[in-house]
């Protein structure tokens with residue numbers, strides 16, 4: 168029985184992990200394996216994904232649309248050898264991935280026979296200005312999509328949501344567009360009802376030249392951070408960041424992790440689990456346009472969060 172693949176794409180911080188988590192939390196007993204790719208050295212997403220009944224495989228330190236494309240195919244082959252086999256595979260791309268390149272790789276005849284690509288879902292942040300869709304990468308992500316999930320509709324007014332829906336339709340008229348409040352996308356749009364159904368191969372566009380537009384800088388520490396200082400540090404770094412996320416322990420709340428997210432200029436903190444042995448207590452990933460931020464600047468600003 169072929170194992171359908173769902174490919175989840177979307178720009179940095181759009182809400183991909185939130186959609187994947189919602190899907191896994193409502194899997195209704197289906198065996199779903201998740202493959203997640205953060206292009207930085209630390210794969211925070213894998214930790215933020217809960218409830219994958221068939222496990223989470225994390226691919227980090229590269230992008231599965233380019234440097235890690237061989238790793239993706241090998242990972243899929245390994246998943247397909249599992250006994251019992253997963254019933255579905257969800258692949259969450261990094262926010263800088265061009266899904267067209269991944270689609271081309273997934274059409275590898277061996278993988279396609281066993282695990283055909285069923286749906287490409289693109290998550291789009293409803294709070295960003297319509298002009299964000301002029302970006303070549305976002306347009307490429309949209310052009311590959313069968314379904315577009317509009318995230319963060321709770322944070323945007325109706326007129327802004329309508330404008331962004333129109334802009335999405337202009338780029339990708341064939342896609343089904345749905346609102347995805349806190350990641351809620353109907354599973355019926357993503358997975359086939361008939362498991363014998365084999366999707367048709369897709370048209371693939373030629374590979375675009377790779378451009379190193381973003382870089383990730385990680386910062387880890389064995390020591391807990393002081394929360395007010397961390398908030399100040401994030402305030403200093405935020406104007407230069409395209410995205411940041413991570414987990415940390417605070418001096419104020421020892422033994423508990425806090426999840427930090429900075430996406431679309433909004434910073435949030437949420438309760439995480441407990442620190443795992445052998446893993447640094449503070450792990451933060453900063454993503455910025457190339458050259459916008461230096462290692463020395465991060466080290467200097469972040470060190471102040473744990474000192475004295």
Ligand SMILES: Nc1nc2c(ncn2[C@@H]2O[C@H](COP(=O)(O)OP(=O)(O)OP(=O)(O)O)[C@@H](O)[C@H]2O)c(=O)[nH]1
Nearest residue numbers: 179180181182183184185262318319348349428430
């Ligand atoms: N208010 C609100 N916040 C949301 C919604 N969807 C996602 N978020 C928040 O947006 C932030 C980024 O969401 P993620 O799901 O981590 O985004 P992502 O696309 O996986 O991010 P990267 O993998 O780093 O590119 C998190 O703080 C989420 O809680 C939503 O519908 N409403």
